[in-house]
Amino acid sequence: MSVPKEVMVDLYRTMAKIRAFEDMLGTVYYEGKLPAFDIAAGPVPGEMHLSQGQEAVAAGVCAHLRAEDPVSGTHRPHGPLIAKGVDLKKMAAEMFGKKTGLCHGYGGHMHLFDTALHFGCGGIIAAGLPQAVGAALAIKKRKEDRVAVAFIGEGAVNAGAFHESLNLAALWKLPLVVVIEDNLYAISVPKSASTAVKSNAERGSAYGIPAVQIDGLDVVAVYEAAGEAIARARRGEGPSLIEAVCHRLRGHFEGDGEGYLPKGAKDAWKAKDPIILFGAELKERGLLSDADVEAITAEMSSQVSEAEAFARASEYPAGAEALENVFA
Ligand SMILES: Cc1ncc(C[n+]2csc(CCOP(=O)(O)OP(=O)(O)O)c2C)c(N)n1
Numbered sequence: 001m002s003v004p005k006e007v008m009v010d011l012y013r014t015m016a017k018i019r020a021f022e023d024m025l026g027t028v029y030y031e032g033k034l035p036a037f038d039i040a041a042g043p044v045p046g047e048m049h050l051s052q053g054q055e056a057v058a059a060g061v062c063a064h065l066r067a068e069d070p071v072s073g074t075h076r077p078h079g080p081l082i083a084k085g086v087d088l089k090k091m092a093a094e095m096f097g098k099k100t101g102l103c104h105g106y107g108g109h110m111h112l113f114d115t116a117l118h119f120g121c122g123g124i125i126a127a128g129l130p131q132a133v134g135a136a137l138a139i140k141k142r143k144e145d146r147v148a149v150a151f152i153g154e155g156a157v158n159a160g161a162f163h164e165s166l167n168l169a170a171l172w173k174l175p176l177v178v179v180i181e182d183n184l185y186a187i188s189v190p191k192s193a194s195t196a197v198k199s200n201a202e203r204g205s206a207y208g209i210p211a212v213q214i215d216g217l218d219v220v221a222v223y224e225a226a227g228e229a230i231a232r233a234r235r236g237e238g239p240s241l242i243e244a245v246c247h248r249l250r251g252h253f254e255g256d257g258e259g260y261l262p263k264g265a266k267d268a269w270k271a272k273d274p275i276i277l278f279g280a281e282l283k284e285r286g287l288l289s290d291a292d293v294e295a296i297t298a299e300m301s302s303q304v305s306e307a308e309a310f311a312r313a314s315e316y317p318a319g320a321e322a323l324e325n326v327f328a
């Protein structure tokens with residue numbers, strides 16, 4: 001498949017937007033938390049899992065999705081939600097715990113729900129996959145032209161929910177695409193210390209599901225693999241599995257000392273930053289100039305600054321509202 005120029009530029013724009021948003025969070029998050037690292041302090045309290053280095057996976061997959069296609073994200077959810085087209089202001093406000101947020105400030109960064117985009121995520125590892133299977137079952141029963149996509153970490157693949165989900169999705173031939181974001185580590189545990197097979201794509205064969213391992217740093221490779229898998233699901237031919245191998249350029253969570261990483265690993269990953277690599281490729285092919293790249297970076301950073309300003313200026317929910325909209 002040759003990817004049209006406009007799509008290539010759009011993929012780059014999406015990756016740049018995710019990066020700009022997370023760069024902002026990576027700074028704001030530390031406000032008020034240092035020097036003792038008080039996780040509850042500052043404008044964005046609680047844990048924070050950023051996904052710098054994984055943008056190509058989110059951009060390449062979500063470029064094929066429509067608003068009505070349900071997506072379940074992980075505890076590292078920003079990429080897919082931004083790539084799906086979230087309102088950045090509402091997303092930022094949610095993380096700042098404000099009333100104007102996607103979930104009125106109840107959720108925070110790990111619990112981003114966007115009903116308009118049919119997006120959900122959560123902090124329980126592997127829990128989003130059965131939910132995506134449920135969504136895919138509903139789509140099939142209602143005979144709708146929609147596809148459910150589940151993002152899942154390579155660590156989560158060892159949970160029972162992964163295997164139960166794949167079995168049912170295959171048995172019922174559901175319109176589901178499972179995207180494993182293999183960033184090589186589950187917190188401090190490398191895949192080699194947790195996983196019996198070299199490639200999790202091998203696990204697709206246990207359920208008769210087509211599965212591919214791809215370079216998750218290469219957005220075009222992701223776009224092509226996801227295009228095939230999503231088209232297959234839309235044709236009613238059942239689920240597929242994509243294992244996208246990438247890396248994370250920050251710690252598991254903000255505040256992670258990363259003492260478990262082998263010497264030099266981080267530098268090697270930084271040298272393969274998917275956005276820098278793709279930007280260079282687009283320039284080499286004459287699809288973007290230096291000035292275009294600068295303009296896109298400036299545009300995304302201005303959108304993100306507006307979202308941040310909106311979040312800061314919004315009101316906190318009143319304490320008396322804390323028990324509204326929750327099971328109590
Ligand atoms: C059921 C459950 N067990 C354990 C945890 C603690 N935990 C949070 S993130 C994580 C590792 C997840 O690794 P992976 O699936 O590879 O995703 P990544 O963080 O690398 O994106 C674990 C074990 C959890 N949140 N939920």
Ligand SMILES: [Mg+2]
Nearest residue numbers: 153154185186
């Ligand atoms: Mg991982």
